[in-house]
Structure formats: C-alpha cells, structure tokens
Amino acid sequence: MRLCQIGCGEHARVAHGPSQARCARERPDLVLAGCCDLDAARAESYRRDFGYGRAHTDPAAMLEAEHPDAVVVVVPVERTVAVGSLVLERGIPLLLEKPPGETAAEVDRLIAAAERGGHVPHQVAFNRRFAPLVRELRRRIEEAGPVQHLPYAMTRVERRDPDFSTTAIHGLDAVRYLAGGDYAEARFRYREMPELGKGVANILVDAVMTSGATAHLAFCPVAGVLVERATVHAHGHTLFLHVPMWSGVDSPGRLWHFAGGKPVADLGGDRVGDGTALFERGGSYREPVAFLDALGAGRPPTPDLRESRQSVEMAEAIRNRRAAYRA
Numbered sequence: 001m002r003l004c005q006i007g008c009g010e011h012a013r014v015a016h017g018p019s020q021a022r023c024a025r026e027r028p029d030l031v032l033a034g035c036c037d038l039d040a041a042r043a044e045s046y047r048r049d050f051g052y053g054r055a056h057t058d059p060a061a062m063l064e065a066e067h068p069d070a071v072v073v074v075v076p077v078e079r080t081v082a083v084g085s086l087v088l089e090r091g092i093p094l095l096l097e098k099p100p101g102e103t104a105a106e107v108d109r110l111i112a113a114a115e116r117g118g119h120v121p122h123q124v125a126f127n128r129r130f131a132p133l134v135r136e137l138r139r140r141i142e143e144a145g146p147v148q149h150l151p152y153a154m155t156r157v158e159r160r161d162p163d164f165s166t167t168a169i170h171g172l173d174a175v176r177y178l179a180g181g182d183y184a185e186a187r188f189r190y191r192e193m194p195e196l197g198k199g200v201a202n203i204l205v206d207a208v209m210t211s212g213a214t215a216h217l218a219f220c221p222v223a224g225v226l227v228e229r230a231t232v233h234a235h236g237h238t239l240f241l242h243v244p245m246w247s248g249v250d251s252p253g254r255l256w257h258f259a260g261g262k263p264v265a266d267l268g269g270d271r272v273g274d275g276t277a278l279f280e281r282g283g284s285y286r287e288p289v290a291f292l293d294a295l296g297a298g299r300p301p302t303p304d305l306r307e308s309r310q311s312v313e314m315a316e317a318i319r320n321r322r323a324a325y326r327a
Contacts, residue, residue, distance in 0.1 A: 001030050001292065004066050006059050006083055007074035008037035008046035011097070014246070015127070015284035016074055017050040018277065023288050024051055030292070034066040059086055068092060070295060072288070074125075077166055081106045085113035093301075094122040095291045099169050100305055104313045111305045123291045123301035124308040128174040128243065130290060131283035132273025133253045137232065137241050138178055140257055140265075144237040147179050147213040151231045159221035162199035165315040168219045171228070172205075173311035174243075178232060181211040182310050186325040188318060196222055203318055210327070225249055236260055244269045244281040252281050 003020065005012065024030050036056040037043035043055035056062035063071070063086070071087045073080070074097040081101055087094045088110065101107045114120045128134050141147060154171045161167070176182060186207040193200045205217040227250050228243035237259050244253030253269030274280045294301040310327070317325045 001027070001070065001295075002033040002066060002068045003030060004033050004062060004068040004071045005035040005046065005052065005074070006062070006071060006087070007097075008035055008039075008042045009074065012074040013046065013049070015279050015282070016072055016097075016288075017046060018279045019285040019288050020072070021050045022285060023292065027292070033068055034062050036062045059083060063087070063090060063092065070095065070291070073097060077102055081109050084110050088113040088117045088120045088122065091117040091120055093120060093295055095125060095288060095301075096122060097125045098173075098308070099166050099312055099315060100124050100308055101312060102166070102319070103316050104309055107305055107309045107312050114305065121295060121301055122304055123287070123294070124303050124305060125287045126170070126173045126177075126303060126308065126311070127283035127287060128170055129177045129283065129303065130286035131244060131253075131281065132286070133241060133244060133255050133267070133269050133281075134174065134177070134283065135286075136267065136272055137230070137239055137255055140237075140239060141178060141180070141232055141234065144234040144239075144259075146211060147209075147232055147234055149233045150175055150179055150213060150215040151217075152215065152229070153218045153220075154228045155220045155223035155225055157222070157224065157226055160197040160200050161221065162197065163319055164199070164201075164203070164219060164221045165319040167221075168203060168318060169311050169315040171217055171219065172314045173308070174230065175207070175215050175217060176209075176311060178230060179209045179211060179213050179215060181209045181213070182327060183314060183325065184208045184210045184327050186314065186317075188321075188323055188325070190321060193222065244278075246278055246282065251278075252276065
C-alpha cells in the first residue's frame with residue numbers, strides 16, 4: 001500500500017503526520033511514498049519528520065510519479081473540492097480532512113468526482129467519531145438504549161473568525177454520530193458581537209433528530225476556556241463526556257456513566273484507547289487505521305461524503321445565519 005499526503009501545514013503536522021508515521025511502523029506493507037505542499041520547505045520538512053520517501057510541490061505531478069494506492073488531503077477548505085476531485089477522478093481512494101467543502105453543493109461536486117472515478121472509496125476525517133472516549137460513549141449509548149436528549153457545548157478563547165462554522169461542524173457532526181441519526185429539524189439563535197469582529201457570535205441550536213431525540217448545541221467562540229463537552233440522557237442512564245482537546249483544560253478527557261442514580265463507570269482518557277499522545281486521544285490516529293483497514297477488507301470506509309453531507313448543510317445554515325433547518 002503506497003500512501004501519499006497532499007497538504008503539509010500545521011494541522012497535517014500535529015494530527016496526520018504522527019498518525020501516518022505510527023501506521024507505517026505497525027504495517028510493514030504501508031509505504032509513505034510522497035508528500036506534497038505548495039511550499040517546498042514545508043513539504044521537505046514533512047517528508048523528513050514523518051518518514052516519507054519524496055517531497056513534491058505539484059499534486060498532479062506527485063500522483064503521476066508516485067502511483068499511490070491511497071491519498072490523504074489536508075488543504076484549506078477553499079481548495080478542498082479542487083484537490084479532492086483531482087484525486088478521486090483518478091480513481092485513487094481518498095481520506096479527506098473535514099469539512100469536505102464549504103457548501104452542500106461542493107460536497108455534491110466531490111461525490112460526482114468519486115462516481116466519475118469509478119465509485120472511489122473515500123472517508124471524511126471527522127476525528128470526533130474516532131476519538132477513543134467518544135467511541136466508548138457511543139458503545140455505551142448503544143447498550144443503554146435510544147438517546148432522549150443530548151446537550152453539546154463547544155467553547156473557545158478569542159476565536160474571532162468571521163466564519164466559525166468550519167469549527168462548529170465538529171460538534172454538529174458529533175451529535176449526529178452520538179444520537180445515531182440525522183437532524184430532522186433545527187432552529188438557530190445568534191448572539192452577534194460586532195464589537196469583537198465581523199461575524200463573531202454565540203450560536204445556539206435546538207434540534208430534533210430523526211430518532212426522535214432532542215439536542216441542544218451551544219458554540220461560544222470567545223469564552224474563557226477551551227472545552228468541548230457532551231451529555232447524553234437515555235432511559236435510566238446519563239453519561240457525561242469531556243472530549244479530549246489539543247490544549248483544553250479537560251485533556252486527556254473523561255467519561256462518566258450513571259445508571260439508576262448510581263455511578264457505574266469513571267474513565268479517564270489516559271485509560272481508554274490507543275495511547276496518550278494528543279493525536280491518539282483526539283481520534284486522528286484511528287482515522288487512517290479505519291480507512292486503511294476498510295480498504296484492505298474491501299469494504300466502504302465511513303463516514304463517506306454522502307454521510308457527511310448533512311453536517312456540511314448544518315454548518316452552511318449557520319454561515320448564512322439561517323433561523324431554521326428542515327431535512
């Protein structure tokens with residue numbers, strides 16, 4: 001299996017590079033063939049630090065030279081469709097960093113590219129779905145029974161991005177994953193703070209899922225602490241999750257499970273999963289593992305673009321300051 005990487009920026013370095021290097025150590029058949037970035041020095045640094053064979057500055061030329069069996073794309077969202085289509089139309093399996101486009105229409109263009117390439121296997125890198133503590137929460141939810149209500153809170157410090165939706169999409173997608181279903185409808189409220197910058201706002205979402213569960217999401221980008229927390233209520237069960245974030249105060253994360261009013265589990269993020277490094281706790285390592293395992297077994301990777309589309313729709317609704325969404 002020959003793997004190539006397109007995009008060697010900061011996120012690739014802290015999340016994907018260490019994950020790929022570990023996969024290469026554990027899989028004798030995995031060859032880190034080539035990495036590519038428009039910045040030659042950045043590509044060379046990525047090659048050297050994570051064990052790639054050659055560094056490139058032209059994605060198309062790299063694909064021609066290296067003949068990869070799979071490609072990982074981690075580029076700015078405005079370049080995602082063009083670069084992702086370049087890979088998919090050549091029939092090469094793709095692991096694509098989130099969000100897979102800024103709009104649902106862009107996701108549709110990528111889906112069409114995958115079809116033109118011969119229904120190419122692909123996976124979107126929503127790392128919350130692969131974080132060991134989040135997966136343990138999902139496992140316990142499946143045992144406990146259907147979700148009744150799911151609050152999800154994401155706070156950041158001095159994130160004055162004009163468009164916070166490309167970060168909020170993590171929470172939007174995590175709720176779908178934990179609830180085990182899509183959004184049926186949602187209402188949005190915004191507390192705009194123009195004095196802090198264009199587009200800066202607290203974002204509140206009240207949703208009903210297709211399963212009948214309700215959800216409340218709160219995104220506060222200019223709060224006083226970096227945390228991400230979920231609470232899940234099912235019949236007779238309540239679970240609290242502190243999602244392990246890169247530099248958050250909750251790291252390495254924690255999961256509490258109560259049943260019938262009594263504690264039944266208290267799991268720290270350093271006791272669950274694949275290791276204690278940030279890229280392991282946060283799910284980045286399990287992304288390529290799941291992708292490569294699926295390709296090796298001949299089964300479709302998940303989540304694919306079609307599965308990811310609604311998360312992009314919800315983020316697009318926030319970007320456009322819509323008041324409501326209905327599937």
